[in-house]
Amino acid sequence: MTVEIICVGTELLLGNIINTNAAYLAEQCAGLGLSCYYQSVVGDNRSRLMETVKTAIGRSDIILMSGGLGPTQDDLTKETVAEVLSIPLVADEHSRQRIAHYFEKRGMHITDNNWKQAQVPEGCLVLDNENGTAPGMIVEVGGHHIVMMPGPPGELRPMFENSVRPYLQEFTPGVIFSQTVKICGVSESLVETKIEDLIAGQENPTIAPYARLGEVHLRVTAKAADEKEAKKLIKPIVRELKARFGGDVYSTDADTTLEKSVVDLLLAANLTVATAESCTGGMLASRLINVAGISESYKSGYVTYSNKAKRRLLGVKKTTLTKYGAVSEKVAGEMARGAALFTKADVTVAITGIAGPDGGTKEKPVGLVYIACQVCGKLMIKEYLFSGGRAKIRESATACALTQLRRCLLEYCGSRTFGKEKN
Amino acid sequence: MTVEIICVGTELLLGNIINTNAAYLAEQCAGLGLSCYYQSVVGDNRSRLMETVKTAIGRSDIILMSGGLGPTQDDLTKETVAEVLSIPLVADEHSRQRIAHYFEKRGMHITDNNWKQAQVPEGCLVLDNENGTAPGMIVEVGGHHIVMMPGPPGELRPMFENSVRPYLQEFTPGVIFSQTVKICGVSESLVETKIEDLIAGQENPTIAPYARLGEVHLRVTAKAADEKEAKKLIKPIVRELKARFGGDVYSTDADTTLEKSVVDLLLAANLTVATAESCTGGMLASRLINVAGISESYKSGYVTYSNKAKRRLLGVKKTTLTKYGAVSEKVAGEMARGAALFTKADVTVAITGIAGPDGGTKEKPVGLVYIACQVCGKLMIKEYLFSGGRAKIRESATACALTQLRRCLLEYCGSRTFGKEKN
Numbered sequence: 001m002t003v004e005i006i007c008v009g010t011e012l013l014l015g016n017i018i019n020t021n022a023a024y025l026a027e028q029c030a031g032l033g034l035s036c037y038y039q040s041v042v043g044d045n046r047s048r049l050m051e052t053v054k055t056a057i058g059r060s061d062i063i064l065m066s067g068g069l070g071p072t073q074d075d076l077t078k079e080t081v082a083e084v085l086s087i088p089l090v091a092d093e094h095s096r097q098r099i100a101h102y103f104e105k106r107g108m109h110i111t112d113n114n115w116k117q118a119q120v121p122e123g124c125l126v127l128d129n130e131n132g133t134a135p136g137m138i139v140e141v142g143g144h145h146i147v148m149m150p151g152p153p154g155e156l157r158p159m160f161e162n163s164v165r166p167y168l169q170e171f172t173p174g175v176i177f178s179q180t181v182k183i184c185g186v187s188e189s190l191v192e193t194k195i196e197d198l199i200a201g202q203e204n205p206t207i208a209p210y211a212r213l214g215e216v217h218l219r220v221t222a223k224a225a226d227e228k229e230a231k232k233l234i235k236p237i238v239r240e241l242k243a244r245f246g247g248d249v250y251s252t253d254a255d256t257t258l259e260k261s262v263v264d265l266l267l268a269a270n271l272t273v274a275t276a277e278s279c280t281g282g283m284l285a286s287r288l289i290n291v292a293g294i295s296e297s298y299k300s301g302y303v304t305y306s307n308k309a310k311r312r313l314l315g316v317k318k319t320t321l322t323k324y325g326a327v328s329e330k331v332a333g334e335m336a337r338g339a340a341l342f343t344k345a346d347v348t349v350a351i352t353g354i355a356g357p358d359g360g361t362k363e364k365p366v367g368l369v370y371i372a373c374q375v376c377g378k379l380m381i382k383e384y385l386f387s388g389g390r391a392k393i394r395e396s397a398t399a400c401a402l403t404q405l406r407r408c409l410l411e412y413c414g415s416r417t418f419g420k421e422k423n
Numbered sequence: 424m425t426v427e428i429i430c431v432g433t434e435l436l437l438g439n440i441i442n443t444n445a446a447y448l449a450e451q452c453a454g455l456g457l458s459c460y461y462q463s464v465v466g467d468n469r470s471r472l473m474e475t476v477k478t479a480i481g482r483s484d485i486i487l488m489s490g491g492l493g494p495t496q497d498d499l500t501k502e503t504v505a506e507v508l509s510i511p512l513v514a515d516e517h518s519r520q521r522i523a524h525y526f527e528k529r530g531m532h533i534t535d536n537n538w539k540q541a542q543v544p545e546g547c548l549v550l551d552n553e554n555g556t557a558p559g560m561i562v563e564v565g566g567h568h569i570v571m572m573p574g575p576p577g578e579l580r581p582m583f584e585n586s587v588r589p590y591l592q593e594f595t596p597g598v599i600f601s602q603t604v605k606i607c608g609v610s611e612s613l614v615e616t617k618i619e620d621l622i623a624g625q626e627n628p629t630i631a632p633y634a635r636l637g638e639v640h641l642r643v644t645a646k647a648a649d650e651k652e653a654k655k656l657i658k659p660i661v662r663e664l665k666a667r668f669g670g671d672v673y674s675t676d677a678d679t680t681l682e683k684s685v686v687d688l689l690l691a692a693n694l695t696v697a698t699a700e701s702c703t704g705g706m707l708a709s710r711l712i713n714v715a716g717i718s719e720s721y722k723s724g725y726v727t728y729s730n731k732a733k734r735r736l737l738g739v740k741k742t743t744l745t746k747y748g749a750v751s752e753k754v755a756g757e758m759a760r761g762a763a764l765f766t767k768a769d770v771t772v773a774i775t776g777i778a779g780p781d782g783g784t785k786e787k788p789v790g791l792v793y794i795a796c797q798v799c800g801k802l803m804i805k806e807y808l809f810s811g812g813r814a815k816i817r818e819s820a821t822a823c824a825l826t827q828l829r830r831c832l833l834e835y836c837g838s839r840t841f842g843k844e845k846n
Contacts, residue, residue, distance in 0.1 A: 012631055013459050015450030016642070018444055022464070027438030036436050041445070048460055055478070068511025071612040072632060073622060105790075105808050111616045131811045152634065154815060179569035209441065269771075275705075275726065281712025282698075285726040289704025290814055292780055300732035303698065303708040303724030305717070313723055321463055357715055391713055 001171040001308055003029045003036040004060035004391045006052055008068035008077050009151055010043040015367060021066045021156055028160060032060065032168055033176040033223065044074040057144055062171065064164075067151030069134040071113040077148055078137060082121040085141050089119045092126055095135045102133050106318050124152040127163040145171075177230035178221040182251045184214060184258055185403040191216045194244055198237070205233050213260060214399025234354075247410055257404050263291040265409040266347065271375070274345035275301040276314055276335040278326065279353040279369065283398045299345040304335070314338030314350075325353050325364065329381050332370035336381075348374045349405050351397055355390045367396045380408050390396045424594040426452045426459040427477055427483035431491035432574055433466040436608050441783045444489045451583060455591055456599045456646055458486065467497040476507050480567055485594065487587075490574030492557035494536040500571055501560060505544040508564050512542045518558045550586040553580045561590060567673055568594075572760050587589045600653035601644040604664045605674045607637060607681055608826040618665055621660070630657050630664075636640055637822025638681060670833050681825050684713040688832040689770065696799070697768035698724040699737055699758040701749065702792065704774040706821045722768040727758070737761030737773075748787065750775050751803050755793035759804075763797055772828050774820055778813045792820045796831040803831050 005025050009130055014145050022039050037090040038060065042052045049068075056063045068077030082089050095118040103110045117134045120126055121370045127136030132155040139146045147164055149156045183191060187245035188211040192199075195218070199207055205222035220237050224230035242249050250261040267272055275285045285301035302313045307326055315338040316331055324330040353369030360366035369387040372379060382404055386396040428448050434440050452459045461483065465475045470492075479486045491500030505512050518541040526533045540557045543549055548557030555578040562569045570587055572579045606614060611634040615622075618641070622630055624774045628645035643660050665672050673684040689696055696707045708724035711717055725736045730749055733739040738761040739754055749755040758773030776792030783789035785827035790809040795802060805827055809819040 008629060011642075012446075013449055013462065013835030014453045014644075015446045015448070016633070018446040019462075023435075023438045025438070026436055029843070032436045032721040037466060037468070038475075039442075039464035040434065043460060045460070046532030052461075054697075070634070072615045073619075074631070094797075102810065105810070108610060109613070109810075111612045113613050113615060123623075131815060154811070159813070171679055185721070212814075277705070279712075280725065281721075282708030282724055283701070286703070286709055289726070289728060290817065292778075293729060298704075299728075300729065300736055301705055303705065303721075303726070305712060305721050306723070309723035355715075377430050390715055394709075394713065 001061040001173075002059075003034045003062045003064060004037040004056045005029075005036060005054060005064060006065045007039070007041045007151075008044060008049060008065060009041070010074070011126050013042045013043045021056075021151065021155055023158060024153070025066070025160070028165065029064075029168075029243075031176055032165070033174060033179055034168065034173045037144055044068055044076060046080055049076065049080045053081055053146075055082070057146075061143065062145045063147065065146065065148045066156055067418050069117065069136075069150045070146060071111075071116050071133070073113075075116075075260055078119070078121060081139065081146055081148065085121070085139060085146075087121045087123070087139065088142070090122045091115075092118050092135070095120065095126060098128065098135070099133050112225050125167075126157055128154055130158055130162070136163065137268045138164075173228050174223060174225050175230055176221060177227050177234065178219050179231075179234050179238055179252055180254060181220065181238055181245070181249055182247050182256070182258070183218065183245050184250050184406065185400070186216060186245065186248050187359040188216050191218070191245075192381050198240065205237055207237065213395055214403060247407070249274055250406060257270045258290070258399065258406070259287045260291045261369075262402050262406050262409065263288060263294050263297065265406065265413065266297040267293065269409065271297065271346040271409075272299045272300040273297050273347040273349070274339045274342075274343040276339040276348065276350040277301070277303055278305055278310070278335075278351060279355040280351045280394050280398050280401070281305055282392055284349060284351060284401050287398060287402065299343040302339060307361045310335060310352075313342070315341065325362055327354050327368055327370065329370050329372075329383065330371035331362070332381050333379060334399065336372035336374040336379060346376050347405070347409070348372075349401055351401055353386075353393070353397055355393045355397075357390060367393050369393070369400075371397065371401045371404050372402075375412045378408070378412065380404065424484040424596075425455055425482075426457045426485045426487060427479045428452075428459060428462040429479060429486060429488045429729070430439055430462070430464045430574075431467060431472065432464070434504055435464045435490075436466045442575055444574065447576070447580060448487050448489070448583070451588065452487075452591075452598050453601075455595045456597045457591065457595060467491055467499060470501055471505055472499065472503045475754060476504055476569075480569075484566065485568045486570065486628055488569065488571045489579055491557075492540065492571060492573045494534075494539050494556070494672055496536075498539075501542070501544060504562060504569055504571065508562060508569075508599075510544045510546070510562065510564070513545045513690065514538075515541050515543045516542065516550060521551065521558070522556050537701065538824075550582055550588075550655070552578055559586065561587075597646060597648040598650055598653055599644060599646050600641070600650050601642050602654075602655065602657050602661055603665055603677060603679070604641040604643065604661055604668070604672055605679070605771050606639045606641065606668050606671050606824070607668065607673050608828065609639060609668065611639050614641070614668075616701070618664070621663065626842070628651055628660050633786040636818055637826060658710045665750070670830065673829060680714070681822070681829070683714045684833070685710060685719050685825050685829050686720065688829065689720040691717065692832065694769040695718065695722045696720050696770040696833075697722040697762045697766040699762040699771065700724070701728055701733070701758075701774060702724055702778040703774045703817050703821050703824070704728055707772060707774060707816055708823060710825065722766040725762060733758060733775075734763070738764065750777050750791055750793065752788055752793050752795075752806065757797035757805050759795035759797040759802060769799050770828070770832070771795075772824055776807075776809075776816070776820055778816045778820075780813060790816050792816070792823075793828050794820065794824045796824075796828050798831045798835045801831070801835065803827070830841050 779789030
C-alpha cells in the first residue's frame with residue numbers, strides 16, 4: 001500500500017507557516033512501514049484541490065489530508081473530496097452533539113457556520129476530535145482510503161495517534177518497530193562521533209539521531225515480520241547505546257520527557273523540590289508542573305526577576321548582589337539555599353542569567369547563566385554560556401537545569417544506595 | 424506568472440527533516456507578488472520525479488526546485504529535468520574551476536563523482552554556489568523557467584538572494600504586502616461571522632483568518648505596483664477591522680505578541696505586576712518575562728501548586744480552601760489579593776485550576792480554571808472550562824489570563840483617562 005500526503009492551506013502556500021504536519025505524517029507512515037512517494041500542498045481553492053485529489057487517487061492507495069476542515073467559508077477539503085467521489089454530505093448527529101457540547105461547556109454562543117463542521121461525506125468513518133470542533137473523516141471507495149484530519153497540529157497529532165494509526169496498522173506489510181534512546185547533556189556531534197561505527201554500514205536495525213533542545217534522541221528502527229521479532233533485533237543495539245552513554249541516557253520510553261524522568265527520580269527518592277528562577281522566569285517550574293503527579297513532590301516556586309525579589313523572597317544578601325552581581329555563582333548559590341531555607345524542600349534549583357537582548361557586558365555577555373542545584377544540603381553550581389535570542393537562551397537554560405538536576409539526583413541516589421553519608 | 428515549488432529528497436518523504444525550504448521559497452514568491460498554487464515533495468526517484476516535473480510544466484510558468492544536485496548517484500534532479508526537456512548535459516568549465524578551487528582551498532582531495540556537479544543542461548544559466556560545490560541552474564524553454572537550487576538551506580537561501588530573486592524580479596507584476604490584525608479572546612468562528620461580508624467577494628485586498636491558541640490573526644494582503652500603493656489599499660480594511668473588534672484587537676504589528684501588548688500597557692501606565700500560579704505553574708510568568716523590558720514592571724511571581732504553598736506564600740485562608748476547594752472563585756481571589764499584599768504590586772494575576780488528567784469530579788471537571796486579575800484594588804474573577812490534555816489546558820489558561828489581564832488594564836486606563844476614581 002502506498003501513501004500520499006496532501007496538506008491544504010493558503011498559509012502554507014504563502015509560507016506563513018512551516019509544514020510540520022507533512023513531516024509528522026511522513027515520519028508516522030515510515031514508522032508503519034508504509035511507502036510514501038508524494039507530498040503536496042495546495043491552497044483553499046476548489047478546482048486546484050480537486051485536481052490534486054484526483055491525481056493522488058490515481059497513483060496512491062491511502063491519502064492523508066490535513067487542513068481545510070474549519071468552520072469558515074474557505075475551508076473546503078471535505079466538500080471537494082465528496083465532490084470528486086460524488087458522495088453527498090450529510091449531517092452527522094454524533095458530531096453535532098459533540099460540537100454543541102463543546103460550546104456549552106465553554107458557555108460560548110454557537111454561530112451557524114459551526115454546524116458546517118458536523119457535515120460529513122455519507123457513509124464515512126467519523127473520527128472524534130478531542131481538541132477541537134472539526135471531526136476527522138475516513139472515506140473508503142474503490143480500494144482507496146482518504147483520511148481527512150484538521151490542520152492544527154494540536155488536533156491532528158492526537159487524532160492520528162488515537163484513530164488513524166490503528167486504522168492504518170491493518171495495511172502494513174510486516175511491521176517497522178522503533179525505540180528511542182533519549183540522551184541529555186551531550187552535543188549532537190559528540191553523540192554522532194561516539195556511534196560512527198554503529199551507523200556505518202547499518203541496515204536493519206538502523207540508528208537515526210534527532211537533535212532536540214539540550215537533548216539528542218537516537219531512534220533505533222527495525223523491520224521484521226512481527227513486533228516480537230523486531231524487538232529482538234532492536235534490543236542489543238539499545239543495550240549497546242545505553243552502555244556507551246551511561247547515565248546520560250534518561251529514557252528509552254517514547255512518552256517520557258526529560259522533566260518526567262526528573263520527577264520520577266524525585267518521587268522514587270521521596271524528595272520534595274522547589275524552584276527559584278530569575279531569567280527563566282517560571283519556565284523550569286512550568287516544565288516540572290507539566291508532569292502529572294508532581295504535586296507529591298513540588299513544594300513551591302519563586303520567580304525572582306528583580307534584585308529586590310531575590311533579597312526579599314530568597315534572602316540573597318545585598319552585599320553579595322553588589323559585590324558579585326545578580327548573575328554570579330554566589331547569587332545562584334544563595335538563591336538555591338534561600339529557597340531550601342524558606343520552603344524546607346529537600347531539593348532546590350536556582351537559575352540566574354542574562355537572557356538579553358540588552359544587559360550584556362564584556363565580562364558578562366548575553367547568554368551567561370548560572371544554575372545551582374542543592375540536593376539534601378549538597379550544592380552544585382555550574383556556569384553556562386548559551387547562544388541565540390532571548391527565548392532560546394531561556395529555553396536552553398531550562399533544559400540544562402533539568403539535566404543538571406537529574407545528575408545531582410542520580411549522584412545522591414547512588415551515594416545513598418552505596419550507604420555513603422551525604423555531606 | 425505562476426510559480427510552483429518542487430522539493431526533492433527522500434529525507435523529506437521519510438519525515439526525517441522538516442521542509443523549511445518550501446516555506447522560505449513560498450514566502451519569497453509571495454513577497455515578489457508571484458502566485459504560488461502548488462508545492463510538492465518527491466523522492467530521488469527518476470520516474471516519479473519526471474512525472475512531477477511534467478505536471479508542473481503543464482500548469483505553472485516558473486518552477487523552483489530544491490535538492491538532488493549533490494555528487495552522489497541518487498542525486499538526479501538536473502539529469503531528470505534535462506531528460507524531460509530533452510536537453511543534453513554538458514560540462515561547465517566555470518563550475519569545474521569553482522569546484523576545483525573549493526577543494527583546493529580546503530586542502531581536500533576531489534573524488535571523481537564531484538565532477539558530476541559541473542555537468543549542466545546545455546544553454547542553461549549557471550548560478551554560482553557561494554556555500555557549496557553544487558551550482559544552481561536556470562533552464563528557459565517554451566516560456567517556462569525551471570530554477571534548480573541545492574537542498575541545504577545554507578546554500579539555497581544565499582543563492583536565492585543573490586541570483587534567483589533578481590532573476591524573478593523581471594516577472595513580478597508588483598508587490599504583495601500584508602498586515603496582520605491580531606485579536607484575542609474571540610473564537611475563530613465568531614471572528615469569521617463578524618467579517619463574513621468583508622470576506623465575501625473580496626479580491627484585493629484579501630482577508631485570511633489564522634487561529635492561534637486563544638487568538639485569531641486576520642492577515643490583510645494587497646497586491647499593488649509598489650508597497651506605498653499596497654499600504655494605501657490595506658489601510659481602510661485594517662481600520663474597519665479595528666472598528667469591528669475594538670478592544671479585542673491587541674496589535675497590528677507583526678512582531679508584537681499578546682504578552683508584549685500586555686507588558687506595553689503595564690509600562691505605559693507605570694504599573695508593577697506580580698503573578699500567583701497554581702495549575703499553570705509559572706507559564707504565565709514565563710510568557711511575561713519573555714518580553715525584554717519587563718524588569719521595569721515585574722515584581723515577583725509565586726508558583727503555589729500545593730494548598731500549603733497557597734496558604735504560606737499568599738495567605739489563602741485554610742477555611743476558604745476547605746469550604747470552597749483550591750479550585751474556586753474564592754481561592755483565586757484570595758491568591759490575587761495575597762500576591763498584591765505581599766509584593767505591593769499594583770497589578771496581580773492569579774490562576775487556579777484542574778489541569779488533569781486526574782483530579783476532576785462531576786462538579787469540578789478537568790479543565791475548570793479560575794483566573795483573578797486585580798488592578799489597583801479592583802478585582803475581576805472569571806471561570807473558564809478548557810478542553811484537551813494537561814499541556815493544552817495549561818497553555819489555554821495562560822493565554823486567557825493574558826487576555827483577561829489586558830482587558831482589566833484597558834478598563835483601568837480608560838477609567839483613569841476619563842478622570843474617574845478607581846474603586
